[in-house]
Amino acid sequence: MTEIIIAGLGQTDVGEHWDISLRDLAFLAIESAIKDAGGLKPQALYVGNMLAPNLSRQAHLGALLADFAGLTGIEAVTVEAAGASGGAALRQGYLAVKSGLVDVALVVGVEKMTDQVGAGVEEALATAADSDYESVQGLTPTAQAALLMQRYMHEYNVPADGFAGFALTAHANGAGNPHAMFRKAIKPETYAKAEPLTPPLNMFDAAPNADGAAALVLTRRELLPSDWPHPLVKILASATASDTLALHDRKDPLFFEAAHLATGRAIKQAGITLDQVDFFEYHDAYSIYAALALESSGFAIRGHGWKMAADGRISLTGNLPCATMGGLKARGFAGGATGVYQAVEAATQLRGQAEACQVTRTRVGMIQSLGGPASTAVVHILEKLD
Amino acid sequence: MEIPRHWRLKKQRYALMGEVCPHCDAKIFPPRDVCPECHHEAKELFQFSGKGEIYSYTTIYEAPSGFDSNAPYTVALIKLNEGPMLTAQLTDVEAAQVQIGMPVEMVTRKMRDDGDERGMIVYGYKFRKRVGVT
Numbered sequence: 001m002t003e004i005i006i007a008g009l010g011q012t013d014v015g016e017h018w019d020i021s022l023r024d025l026a027f028l029a030i031e032s033a034i035k036d037a038g039g040l041k042p043q044a045l046y047v048g049n050m051l052a053p054n055l056s057r058q059a060h061l062g063a064l065l066a067d068f069a070g071l072t073g074i075e076a077v078t079v080e081a082a083g084a085s086g087g088a089a090l091r092q093g094y095l096a097v098k099s100g101l102v103d104v105a106l107v108v109g110v111e112k113m114t115d116q117v118g119a120g121v122e123e124a125l126a127t128a129a130d131s132d133y134e135s136v137q138g139l140t141p142t143a144q145a146a147l148l149m150q151r152y153m154h155e156y157n158v159p160a161d162g163f164a165g166f167a168l169t170a171h172a173n174g175a176g177n178p179h180a181m182f183r184k185a186i187k188p189e190t191y192a193k194a195e196p197l198t199p200p201l202n203m204f205d206a207a208p209n210a211d212g213a214a215a216l217v218l219t220r221r222e223l224l225p226s227d228w229p230h231p232l233v234k235i236l237a238s239a240t241a242s243d244t245l246a247l248h249d250r251k252d253p254l255f256f257e258a259a260h261l262a263t264g265r266a267i268k269q270a271g272i273t274l275d276q277v278d279f280f281e282y283h284d285a286y287s288i289y290a291a292l293a294l295e296s297s298g299f300a301i302r303g304h305g306w307k308m309a310a311d312g313r314i315s316l317t318g319n320l321p322c323a324t325m326g327g328l329k330a331r332g333f334a335g336g337a338t339g340v341y342q343a344v345e346a347a348t349q350l351r352g353q354a355e356a357c358q359v360t361r362t363r364v365g366m367i368q369s370l371g372g373p374a375s376t377a378v379v380h381i382l383e384k385l386d
Numbered sequence: 387m388e389i390p391r392h393w394r395l396k397k398q399r400y401a402l403m404g405e406v407c408p409h410c411d412a413k414i415f416p417p418r419d420v421c422p423e424c425h426h427e428a429k430e431l432f433q434f435s436g437k438g439e440i441y442s443y444t445t446i447y448e449a450p451s452g453f454d455s456n457a458p459y460t461v462a463l464i465k466l467n468e469g470p471m472l473t474a475q476l477t478d479v480e481a482a483q484v485q486i487g488m489p490v491e492m493v494t495r496k497m498r499d500d501g502d503e504r505g506m507i508v509y510g511y512k513f514r515k516r517v518g519v520t
């Protein structure tokens with residue numbers, strides 16, 4: 001059985017990097033991942049990115065980044081699936097190495113969100129929705145989340161501060177992550193007092209747009225250098241699924257079918273049960289998405305996802321730690337880089353190197369990346385080997 | 387802006403023209419040629435009544451380019467009487483009056499403009515509180 005190992009990890013701080021270009025940002029992450037991997041030489045590069053063609057007027061990132069990293073000649077392409085781009089790029093890297101056609105794959109997620117502000121960024125983000133029937137109505141991704149949150153609160157009688165637990169957990173965990181954009185815990189009053197941004201969603205229900213890059217080096221176990229120094233983290237499963245692009249085309253908008261399918265496929269592939277997952281890196285671009293991810297993946301029954309956060313069950317000491325290094329909310333939402341950040345963080349946890357954020361049970365970690373309102377869901381399950 | 391792109395959608399935008407599935411009678415909007423219910427071909431035209439009710443709603447304060455001049459505005463998921471749901475802006479109603487379940491009807495309004503670039507204005511459907519229904 002071929003075992004795919006995450007051999008190298010790299011990441012930049014998440015935040016506003018006005019002094020660093022797209023290519024430099026990606027290179028910083030690539031450089032540290034290759035170094036962490038003990039100098040393994042990549043034969044292929046898969047780039048997760050969502051907005052460079054819109055916000056940086058730069059497409060063709062595969063060739064650009066391979067060239068800039070001194071890897072000209074290797075296979076190099078961009079993988080795009082909106083906010084799930086990073087997770088989708090990781091899956092391509094996994095498939096390439098698993099197939100045997102590529103020995104060492106480099107996966108990099110990169111996003112440069114802060115070169116533009118306001119209406120231009122909203123317009124770029126809205127390209128992930130249905131252009132002809134959603135974006136033309138002035139709908140934005142934040143508004144999609146607000147529509148779901150409004151309906152969810154209506155159907156399940158959720159109190160006004162019912163979603164506070166997601167932001168509180170994320171910020172408490174982000175405080176311990178040196179790469180996070182926000183490194184300060186918040187108080188319940190702070191959430192309760194926040195002005196609605198896109199009602200009923202307030203600023204603490206939405207992850208902040210940010211710049212960032214993260215990178216992974218993947219290889220097969222037998223190809224690791226003999227002096228490779230880290231605890232072994234294996235990709236136990238990789239799965240993905242799609243749903244309707246437009247939210248209005250769903251029979252049951254409050255259930256993330258793609259998250260359900262991808263999680264089910266990954267769990268089956270891994271040969272484990274859901275209760276064997278020690279921690280869960282969900283895609284909390286919006287707190288409602290975290291709630292729906294918990295429900296659609298099977299960790300909570302419908303209408304109860306928010307209670308897991310409210311009851312502290314997702315905290316570092318809870319029965320299912322989530323957003324263990326701050327999640328999208330406190331680490332920052334670096335668009336298409338997100339899925340790669342999630343994998344870097346989960347692997348750091350499994351290596352036992354998460355310091356202040358370290359969870360206690362570190363056998364199996366699950367990562368779920370969402371594109372839009374789970375129009376794409378990508379799930380990876382990582383396992384620490386003895 | 388892209389004139390052909392908006393022109394070819396005019397039947398949907400001005401008249402809520404969708405499709406009906408000849409196999410299972412599902413009404414389809416937006417049109418998609420493959421029935422989402424039974425997955426058979428469905429290309430028969432069907433005109434929707436334009437009546438429906440609010441499934442969910444929100445108000446957008448930070449709008450994308452092309453929409454920022456009329457922000458804030460309220461958008462809703464609207465469940466049409468014939469079955470399907472669509473996304474539309476609400477018009478002629480205060481955000482505070484909007485409720486889940488509120489009956490609405492289609493009207494034609496200006497959707498967005500290109501600022502002063504080439505001055506193209508896109509028209510299409512919005513929804514307002516249904517007249518004569520309390």
Ligand SMILES: [Zn+2]
Pocket residue numbers: 407408409410411412421422423424425426428
């Ligand atoms: Zn049919």
